[in-house]
Every structure is written in structure tokens, then in C-alpha cells.
Amino acid sequence: MNGDSQSTRTLQTTHFSGNYFRFLWRSFLLATEGSWLFYTWMTLLTAVALVGLNAWAVQVKEGMVLTNMTDHVSWGLYIANFTFMVGLAAGAVMMVIPAYIYHDRRMHDVVIVGELLAIAAIVMCLMFVVVDLGRPDRFWHLIPGIGRFNFPLSMLTWDVIVLNGYLLLNLHICGYLLYMRFLGRQPNPKWYIPFVFISIIWAISIHTVTAFLYCGLGGRPFWNTALLAPRFLTSAFVSGPAFIILALQIIRRTTSFHVGDGPIQTLVNIMRVTILINLLMIISEIFTEFYTGGTHTSSATYLYFGLHGHDALVPWIWSSIVATVLATLFLLCPKVTQNLWMLDIGCVLALVGIWIEKGMGLIIPGFIPSTLHELVEYAPSLLEWKITAGIWAAGLMVYTISLKIAIPIFTGETNLLRQNSKSA
Amino acid sequence: MRSLPPYRISGFDEQKTLTETGDTLKRWRQNTIGRRIGWLGLGLLLIGGLFTLVIWSGPNRAAPSEKNSSRAGHGPSEPIQTSDRLPKGVNIRQPDGPPRVATGKTNSLGEPVTVQCATCHATTESNHDLQGVKELDEFHQGLEYQHGALHCLSCHNPEDYNTLRLANGRSLPFSKVKTLCAQCHGTQARDYRNGSHGGMVGAWDLSQGGRYRNNCIDCHDPHHPEYPKLMPVFEPKPPRTAPSQPANKEKH
Amino acid sequence: MSDTNSDSTPDQGTSRRTAMKAMGLTLGAAAFAKAIAPLTQWTADLSLDEFLQKHYKELSNDELANVIERLEAETKEEYGAEVEINDYRPEPGVQFGYALNLSICIGCRKCAEACHKENNHDRASQESYIRVLEMDKGSTNLENGNANYKHPVPKSDKYYMPVQCQQCDYPPCVDVCPVEATWKENDGIVVVDYNWCIGCRYCEAACPYHARRFNWTKPQVPKDQINPNQGYLSNRIRPQGAMEKCTFCLHRTRQGQMPACLEACPTGARVFGNLLDPNSTIRWVLENKRVFVLKEDLGTKPRFYYFFDE
Numbered sequence: 001m002n003g004d005s006q007s008t009r010t011l012q013t014t015h016f017s018g019n020y021f022r023f024l025w026r027s028f029l030l031a032t033e034g035s036w037l038f039y040t041w042m043t044l045l046t047a048v049a050l051v052g053l054n055a056w057a058v059q060v061k062e063g064m065v066l067t068n069m070t071d072h073v074s075w076g077l078y079i080a081n082f083t084f085m086v087g088l089a090a091g092a093v094m095m096v097i098p099a100y101i102y103h104d105r106r107m108h109d110v111v112i113v114g115e116l117l118a119i120a121a122i123v124m125c126l127m128f129v130v131v132d133l134g135r136p137d138r139f140w141h142l143i144p145g146i147g148r149f150n151f152p153l154s155m156l157t158w159d160v161i162v163l164n165g166y167l168l169l170n171l172h173i174c175g176y177l178l179y180m181r182f183l184g185r186q187p188n189p190k191w192y193i194p195f196v197f198i199s200i201i202w203a204i205s206i207h208t209v210t211a212f213l214y215c216g217l218g219g220r221p222f223w224n225t226a227l228l229a230p231r232f233l234t235s236a237f238v239s240g241p242a243f244i245i246l247a248l249q250i251i252r253r254t255t256s257f258h259v260g261d262g263p264i265q266t267l268v269n270i271m272r273v274t275i276l277i278n279l280l281m282i283i284s285e286i287f288t289e290f291y292t293g294g295t296h297t298s299s300a301t302y303l304y305f306g307l308h309g310h311d312a313l314v315p316w317i318w319s320s321i322v323a324t325v326l327a328t329l330f331l332l333c334p335k336v337t338q339n340l341w342m343l344d345i346g347c348v349l350a351l352v353g354i355w356i357e358k359g360m361g362l363i364i365p366g367f368i369p370s371t372l373h374e375l376v377e378y379a380p381s382l383l384e385w386k387i388t389a390g391i392w393a394a395g396l397m398v399y400t401i402s403l404k405i406a407i408p409i410f411t412g413e414t415n416l417l418r419q420n421s422k423s424a
Numbered sequence: 425m426r427s428l429p430p431y432r433i434s435g436f437d438e439q440k441t442l443t444e445t446g447d448t449l450k451r452w453r454q455n456t457i458g459r460r461i462g463w464l465g466l467g468l469l470l471i472g473g474l475f476t477l478v479i480w481s482g483p484n485r486a487a488p489s490e491k492n493s494s495r496a497g498h499g500p501s502e503p504i505q506t507s508d509r510l511p512k513g514v515n516i517r518q519p520d521g522p523p524r525v526a527t528g529k530t531n532s533l534g535e536p537v538t539v540q541c542a543t544c545h546a547t548t549e550s551n552h553d554l555q556g557v558k559e560l561d562e563f564h565q566g567l568e569y570q571h572g573a574l575h576c577l578s579c580h581n582p583e584d585y586n587t588l589r590l591a592n593g594r595s596l597p598f599s600k601v602k603t604l605c606a607q608c609h610g611t612q613a614r615d616y617r618n619g620s621h622g623g624m625v626g627a628w629d630l631s632q633g634g635r636y637r638n639n640c641i642d643c644h645d646p647h648h649p650e651y652p653k654l655m656p657v658f659e660p661k662p663p664r665t666a667p668s669q670p671a672n673k674e675k676h
Numbered sequence: 677m678s679d680t681n682s683d684s685t686p687d688q689g690t691s692r693r694t695a696m697k698a699m700g701l702t703l704g705a706a707a708f709a710k711a712i713a714p715l716t717q718w719t720a721d722l723s724l725d726e727f728l729q730k731h732y733k734e735l736s737n738d739e740l741a742n743v744i745e746r747l748e749a750e751t752k753e754e755y756g757a758e759v760e761i762n763d764y765r766p767e768p769g770v771q772f773g774y775a776l777n778l779s780i781c782i783g784c785r786k787c788a789e790a791c792h793k794e795n796n797h798d799r800a801s802q803e804s805y806i807r808v809l810e811m812d813k814g815s816t817n818l819e820n821g822n823a824n825y826k827h828p829v830p831k832s833d834k835y836y837m838p839v840q841c842q843q844c845d846y847p848p849c850v851d852v853c854p855v856e857a858t859w860k861e862n863d864g865i866v867v868v869d870y871n872w873c874i875g876c877r878y879c880e881a882a883c884p885y886h887a888r889r890f891n892w893t894k895p896q897v898p899k900d901q902i903n904p905n906q907g908y909l910s911n912r913i914r915p916q917g918a919m920e921k922c923t924f925c926l927h928r929t930r931q932g933q934m935p936a937c938l939e940a941c942p943t944g945a946r947v948f949g950n951l952l953d954p955n956s957t958i959r960w961v962l963e964n965k966r967v968f969v970l971k972e973d974l975g976t977k978p979r980f981y982y983f984f985d986e
Contacts, residue, residue, distance in 0.1 A: 032697065039700075046704060054711035061718040063893035063916045064875075070663035071889050074880040134875020134890065134917025137719070137727060141855040141874055148731050148856040148872075156854035156878050218974040219848065219884025295819050372807060372839055372886040373818040376663050450939070511955070615985065619957030620777055620965070622944035625934065628957075629950070632932025643943065651782060651943065653828040658789035660823055661802040 019416060023182050026414060027405045034404065037254070041400065045393040052390010055383050056131050064134055066383045072376035073367040075132070077384045080359030081391070082128035084239070086210045087232060087358060089121035089166065091240010093203035094270050095263070100196050106262035112410060113251065114244050115174050116402040118203070122167040124395035131387050155213045162206045169199040174406070181409045183416055207232045214366065222299035222366045225288075231281045232358075237274040239354040241267040242327075242347035247399075249340065257407045265337055275328050275350060282321075282357075298373065303365040310368075312377045316360040323353035449625040452517060453636040513630035517639045518599045522586040525564075541585035550582035557647075569647045572608075579604060579646065605640045616640070731856070732869040732909070743871070744908060751913055757902040764907050764930040766863035772924055772979065773864070773951040774935075775961045776838060779985035781945040783808055783829040783836030790940030791840075794925060795911040796903050798895035805922035806840045806937060807886060816968075840937070841866065841887035841922035842970065842978030849879035849888060849921075858919070863930070864951075864979050865923050867909040873918040880919065884971050885978075888921045924948070951979075 034042075059066050069076045095114030098104040130136050141147035142160060151157040173195050180187040211229035218224055245267050252259040289300040303313050330336060330346030337343065369375045380388075408414040524538035531537055544563065554560070554576060557569040581589035581596075588596040588604050596604055606613035615621035622643070627633030643651060725746060729735075735743060744761045751759050788804040797803040809821030813833055821837065830836060847866050850858050857873040860866050880888040894916040906912040907927030914920045925935035929948070938946040949958035961967065967981040 033693075043700070046707075050707050050711045053708070054714070057712050057715035057718075060917075061714040063891070065893035067892075069892075071880065071886070072663060074877040074890060129876075132876065134877070134919075135873065135915075137722060138855075138872070138874045141731075141857070141872060150854050150856045153851050154854045154878070156852065156876065160854065213878075214881075217848065217852075217882050218976075219882065219971070295817060298819060367881070369819070370886050371884050372809060372823070373821055374807075374823055374886075611985065615777075616944075618960040618964070619949075620775070620944070620947045620961050621780065623942050624944060625939040627932045628929065628934050628948050629932035635934075638944070651830075653830065654782075654784060655827075656783055656785045656808075656825065656829050658785045658792065658802070658804070659826055660788075660804075660807065662824075 019183060020179070022416060023179055026182070027178075030405045030408060030414065031401045038400075038404070042397065045397045045400070048393035049390050049397060052387045052393065055386035055390065059131070059383060059387065060136060066381060068378055068381040068384065070376055070378070072370040072374060073364060073378035075363055075367065076378055077359070077380040077388050078128045078132040080363040081388055082125050082132070083210060083232075083363060084355050084358040085121045085125045085128060085395075086163070086207055087236030087239050087354070088243055089118045089125065089240075090203045090207040090233065091236040091238070092118040092121070092244065093200055094237050094241050094267065094274075095244060096196060096200055096203070098266050098270075100193070101200070104262070104266060106260050107266055110248065110257075110259055110263050112174060112177065112406050113247060113403065114240075115170050116406060117240075117244060117247065117399060118170045118199075119167060119174065119402060120395050120399035122163055122170070122206075123398050124391055125163055126167075127391045127394060128388075131391065155209060155216055158209045159206075159213055162202065162209045166199065166202050166206050169195055169202055173199060174402070178406055178409050181412075181415070204233065207236050214363075219371050220366045221296035222303075223362075225285065227281055227285060231278070231285070234274050234278040234281060235354045235358060238271055238278055238327075238350050239358075241271045241274075242350040242354075245271075245343065245347050246351075247403075249344065251403065251407070255403075255407050256411055256413065258411075261337065264343075268331060268337055268343065271350065272331050275324070275331060278354075279324065279328060282324075295373075298369055299365045302368050302375070303361060307369065308375060310375050310377055312379055313360055313365060313368075316356050320353045320356035320361055323349040324357070327353060449517075449623060449636050449638065453515075453625060453634070511630055513627070513633075514635045514637060516602075516637045517642060519601060519639070519641065520599075522598050541580075545585035550577065552577060552582070567647060571647060571649055601646070602640050605644075605646075609640075726871065729871050731872050733859075740908075747908075747912060751902075755897065755902060755913065756899040757904065759902060759904040759906050759912070761906045761908055761912050762927065764909070764927050766861045766865070767930060768862075769950075769952055770863045771951040772843065772929060773949060773958045773962070773981070774843075774924065774979060775947040775958055775965075775967060775981040775983060777945040777947070777965075777985065778835050778837060778982055780943045781836045781838065781941075782943055783810055783825070783834070784942065786940040786942060787838055787937035787946070790936045791922070793901070794903055794928075794936035796895065796897050796906070796913050798891070798893070799897055799901070801892075803889055803895075805887065805889065806838050808836055808838045810834050811837050818970075837982070838937075839885055839887070839970065840980070841924075842885050842976065842980040843922075843924065845977035845979065846975060848882040848884065848974075848976060852878045852882040854878065858921075861909075861926075865926050866921065867923055867926070868919055868921060869909070870912070870914045870918045870920065875917040875919065877919065884974050884976060888919055891916050891918050891920060 067076060092114035095107060095111045099108040099111040130139065133139065142149065142157075144151070149157050149160075151161070173192050176192050177187055208229045211232040214220070214223035215225060215228035245264055248259045248264060251257050286300070286304070289297045298307055301307050302310065303317050305311070306314050327346045327350035330342050330349065333342065335342065336346060364378055368377060522541060524540055527537045527539055529537045556575065557564060557567045560567075577589070578591075579588055581587045583589075584595060586598075588598060588601060590596050590604060591607050602613070602616075612621055622638050622640070624635055624637040626635035628635075723746070725742075729743060730739065732740075740763055744763065748759055748761055751757055751761075785806075785808050788806040788808055791797070791806050792802065792804045795805065807823050809818065809823055810825040810829075810831070811818075811834060812820045813835055825831075843860075843864050843866055845860075845864070847860055850860055850866060854876065855872060855874055858866060858868045858879055875890070877890055880890060891914050895913055897913065902913070903911060905927060907923070907930075910923040910926045925933075925937075929935055934948055935946075938948050947957050947961050949956035951958060951962075953959060961983065962981065965983040965985075967983040969978040969981055972978075
């Protein structure tokens, strides 16, 4: 962007590894230098993350008896959040597709925001999986070659591969682009365009595989539906753009990064389609469940209306439906791109709606009633909320720091020769 | 839940049998094993004798058994097992002999006084017209009787009250009571013989240990054979979850 | 992301900022150490041998002997009980099968209790591998079942259906395990290597029969109630955070003995034996009774059969 020809020449003669360490050092400086707002934000996130870390340490020591999960409801808030975060990671691809397949220039300029979100979301996914393990000290049993990797039979091994693969792909793409910008060089398409295209397919795969994790279980009729993977994807393509729209607006207000209305308009257009498809799929599911009836409907009955006097999830799911419908109305309103508050509310409602639907509305009712049709309800314990909040804080830290590094490099405020356009 | 009848056959401790069948059987197995060690000497003697017999009879006499073992070509002439004898190693609890009947009195030590059936019945004339327990006015008061249309002499032998009587009139020692039951309860007897009725402990693999089984009357009071109701043990604990967990409430 | 230190001269600002950063870092590090403290305590108790222990199938005989010795010592140390842990292997020519006569099961739950004692289950949670459902006569719909009945049994309009691990021939729990910590043995029993399981509970979600149990905490069993006859793959005291399940009492059944639940059954509703032995009682039941399996439509091919008398 701002790299002049002289600096480029100098760069080319400099030793690679030396430059790379300079890049890392500069990134470190960027990550630790900032305004008071930045410090306050990071301190807050650190504090919450530490509370979560402590809660997790206690959980590992005392056992998962401290959660409210039981042998009846054996997955809870962690896996619910995990599922949602996979969606968020996959949803980021909705920036990548317009930028790279449809050559949307303006989207291309800000696509890094989505790619970094994918990284942060995947990191959170991995953390949610780790805190859900009864024996995190045995994580190495999962490492192919060292442990015993039950591939390809176990869908969880597929998930390990696709999630880590997606993380590596995005780390490579973002890292390469940032490093080239830092050097002031034009990125060589050979080194990233193929990976971008792989990452598009890969993004679809992470959420498909995650859906297969559940829908392949014959003993859980609530999950055992072919619509699960498509539903996961469409909801991901709502929640991903919704989060990115909110992030772009914050970036626009707090940094010098130029975010035009174009990308936001594109994302809104995408959401207008996906949120409607998502609603259609929810309606299809509800119709199939309730028109057919029978024993396999009991989870859905429990979720939407309560069963035998048990109705812990009813308020959750109806909040989710109301939020999704309202978000749809807001987003479909033609004025939404002019009235940013409308857009913001719409995005927040969509995020909340889908977070509930993918979490409390999907994972938990899969276990209620149990496979022997016993009704044991579940509500997360305080410890589970603490750990979940901690992971969210840690994820936001990763996202904030990566944006904090990426934006000055992208705007050209920082490169190999210039520490910072304002403070240098 | 049916309360225990005041009248009981001694040795048939209903409560104990129904609540601790497994334990009782296990204890019995221990006793049996103990007793067996005593018999071991005698067994060895017998085996020794048999061995001598086999040696003496020579190879020619052993040949037929070899022939028997390969009877693949015999087709449908498979011998039908008619006796209710169980495989070797299966032991069934047997009543020691004729039951004793509580008189309702206790001796100086406070122990209940029991008498043999024949004590009274040797001198008492049998009443063949008796239709039910309620008609009895001297003894067996309070005997709770509910066993189809049977009456006393369907099973008890008026010729000799220390034995039982089969439907064909032949007498049967109390120790073989199963045969008596099997007259009517054929399917149960068949299931019992094939191991799908009646409590047992021990080995599934009889080459690795014995099997010890209950007798019909260990669980079924012959005068009231219906299996009595009992309180279930070991109620599942409600899972520790959110408050207002109604898991320990009955669903219906 | 511009700095806002324009009020002060760069030098002062930088040094103050550096000092603040150093302080923040120190505080952060201290808070981190404090937060992680329970974990460091926990890892201190964890032996390196345990951490590095190989998968059951990869252990040599000597290594397995060492593992068992360590586990016995741990039981002595943590529970005060002398126990003997053995590695009972499947016997050739044996395929275990189990059948349950629903006509004579009275729902007394003695099997569940016996399982609890035999398998050294956590006393506080009163865990058992068996759940007995009270069912409506005229329906095999599990939805009408109730495990929490507390009235004299059998009720005349009910029948009772104990459910435990079905030792499926196509076990979904084994398929989904990401680390092969659970597998089907040659005699048909699905086992768990409690020292290899990572505790993800995917198998528990996959099992259609609610047969798996998770050790939500370290099992607590009083010293005098511990069953000292233990199998490495069966009833040894399980570690916290690992999955466990019914093994048809393989520490008994691989020695020719009946499982504990069968011995506890007062009515003889349970039939156990070798499916390959044509003279076994289990074969007689399969050949002469009209048996059915639970959730046959799922294609799991259970080894646990139910039947009614005529």
C-alpha cells in the first residue's frame, strides 16, 4: 500500500529469517502497545479468561462432577458452544467467497477480518473440546502416530483433522499475507490463492463434519436427520456474517482501517438469503417432527412444548425463534443498510438466536429424553458458565490481538522500515 | 404385599428365600463343597475300583464306547431325554425330608415346637371330602391356601403323610417334590430343566465349577405358589443436576 | 491503533508505559499461577508412568504386570484395600450371550444392587450398570418405562425390563471412540481401557441403550466394601474422568462363573452362557423361546436377548 520502491529494494536484499524475526517482534510490539481503551479491554478479557482458567483447573482436579452434566445429559454447555463456534469459523468463508471467487475488490480489502475470525473461532472450538475432556492429560492419545487415532471410523477424528487443518490453512493465509505486506512485497498468488480455495471447501467441511458427529448417531433420533448438516451450514452463514458486520463496525470506529459500506452491504445480502433458508429448514424440521409424531418426536416436544411437566428448554427455544424471526424482519427491511442501529440489532438478534438454537436448542434436547426415555433435565452450573465465559474472553483476546497486529500492517502504518506511522 | 401365613412348613423360610436367594444359594454351595471334601475319599476309592474294572475288561470292552461317540450317521435316532436329570455339576437344593409343622407352642427354651405330619395323621382319619383349608377346625389354622382348584389330598398322601402323592396315586418322597409340581406345570418344569427358570449361582461353564440351583418350593410356597410382592431394593439416586429435578418422582 | 501519549514526551511516556507493562505482566503472571494452582496440584499427584502408559493392546506382558502392580499399590494407598487385579483374557471357543425372561422378572432391582457391589461402583452416586424399567403391559415402548418406581413389585399391570450393556456385535460406542479406548473382545464383550480413555463421552452419546457410565469424580468406596477380585478391563476401581460400562463381569465369566447380576436374581429371569455351545442354556433359550432384542431397527445386533414365556 504505502511501500515505496526504495524500501522494496532494500527488503529484497535482506536476509529472510532476520526479517521474519523482525516481523514477529513487531507483531509482539503491536500486540502489547495500545490505547487505554485497548489496555482496559485486554485487562478485562484477561481477568475473565483467568476466572475461566481457574474454574477449569478446579474442574480437572475435582472432576466433572462440578458441572451439571450427567450420564443422561452427557454433553452440555461446552459442546453447545463448540458447535456454535464451528459455525462462526465456517461463516467467515462468506467473506472469502465474494472476495476471491467473485473478485469483490472492496471485500478483498477487508477479508482479513473474516479470516482472523476463523482463526479465533477455531481456537475457541479447540478450547471448548479440551475443557469437555474428562482426562485432558491424555490429549496425546488423539495425536495421530503417537496415540491411537480411530480414523476414519470415528467422526471425532475427522473433526480433529478438519478443525486443525482449517486453523493451519487460515494461519498460513493470514500469516503469509501479513508478512508480505510487512515486507512491502506483492503477495505471490501461487503461495496463497490455492490455499484460499482449499479453505473455502474446508470451511464447508468443518461444519459438515461437526454435523455428522451428531447426525450419525442412530440412537439419538433428534439429531439423526439428513437436514442437520445443511442446517448447520445455513445457520453458520447467518451467524458468521452477523458477527463480522458487528466487528467491521467496531473496527471502523476504533481504528484507521477503512471499511466501506460495500462489504457490509454484501454481507447483509448474504444474510438475507441464508437467514430465510435457515427459517425454512427450521420449519421443515418442525413439520416433519410433529406431523409424523411418535416416540421419535419426544425430544422435539420436550424442546418446544415441554414433556410430562419438564420444560426447562421451552423459554430458550422460543427466545431463539423470536430472535431469529425479528432478525429476519430487520434484515429484510430495505432501510437496514442506511439505519445502522437496525442492522446492529438485527445482527445481535441473529447471533443470539443461532447461539441458542445450536447450543441449548440442539445439543441438550438430543439427550432429553435419554435413550431409555428417562427425563433428566440440564441447566449449566456456575462453573460451566465461568469456563465458557473464560473461553469467550480468550477467543476475543486472540481476535483482538490478531486484528491489532493485522490492521496497521494492512493499512501500511507499519512495515519493515516503519515502526508506526504516527509514533515513529 | 402378602403377609406371611402364621402356619408355615419349617425349613421353608419364605422371607429369607425371597430376599436372599442368591446369598442362601451361595452359602449352600459353600456347605456342599465342605461336605464334598468328606466324600472325596469315598469317591477316590470308587474311581480306583472303576479304574481296576476298566483295566480288567481290556481294550475289547472299551471299543463300543468309541463307536458311540461318532454317531453322525445315525440321523434322527437321537435318544430323547425323558428324565429330568440335569447335566453333571448341577446341584439342586432338596428338602431334607418330610416337613415339620409348627404347633404354635414353644418349649422351655423358647424354641417353637414342631411335629412330623405322621404324628397326628397316623391316628387321624383322612377326610376325603374336605374342600378347603377353611373347613379345618382343629389344626392347620390360618394356613393361607391359594393353589388353583387343588385340595389337600391332591398332593398329600393319605396313606402316608410323610410322603407326597402323584396324580396316578403313587407315593413320592418329599425330596422329589419337583416331580409333583411338574405334573401340572410342564412348561415351567421344561424351562427349569433348561435353565431359564429359577435362581441359580455358580458356573456357566460346568467344566470350571458347579452350579447350584433353587428348588421349586424355595420360591413358591406350595400352598400359595404365587410369587409374593416385595419392595424393590436399591432405588436409583436422582442425578445431581439443576434444582427442581423431578427425576426421583414417579413419572405416572 | 495509534498511541495516545501525545501529552507527555515520548521518553517519559515510554518509560511509564514500560513500567506499567512490567507491573501488568507481573500481576498477570501471578494471577495466572494462582488460577492454574489446582491443576498443578493435580498433575503433581499424577505419576509419569500413568501419564505415559501405553494402550492396553500395546503393553507387553512385563509392562502390563508393572501397570497392574502400580494400580494395586495405588488402590492400597488411596483406598487402603488389598486387591488383586488380573488381566482376564477371552477364552477361545466362547461367545457370550445373555437372555432375560421378562415374564418372571419381578423388578426387585437386586441385579442392579449386585452390580453396584461387584463392580466397585462409586457409593455416593449409587451407580450401577443396570437400569430396571417398569413397563406397561402390552407395550414395549420405552417411553412408557419408569426407572424410579418405589412400590411393592411386581405390579399386576406392569412388567419389568432391566437394561444393561447389550454387548452389540456392531457397537456404535466403539465406532465413535476417537482413540480406540473401547473395543469388542473376541468373546463378544465390549471393554474400555480406563487408562486410555480421554473422557470425551462421545460413546455415551452414541450408545442407544444408556449402557455407559462416566466417572464424574473419583469413585469413593469404603475399604471394607471393595471387591478385591478385580479385572484390569472390568471391575477395578476406575480413575476419575474415564468412561466405564458393563463387561458381563468378565473377571467372573472368563473364569467360568456366572455374572453377579445373574446370581443375585431371585427368580432366575437371567440366562447366561456360551452361544457356541449347542448344549448351553442360552442356546436353548434362543432356539426355543421367541426372543427379541432392544431397538433392533438400529442394526446394533445386541448380544442381550429378551423373551416372554408363552
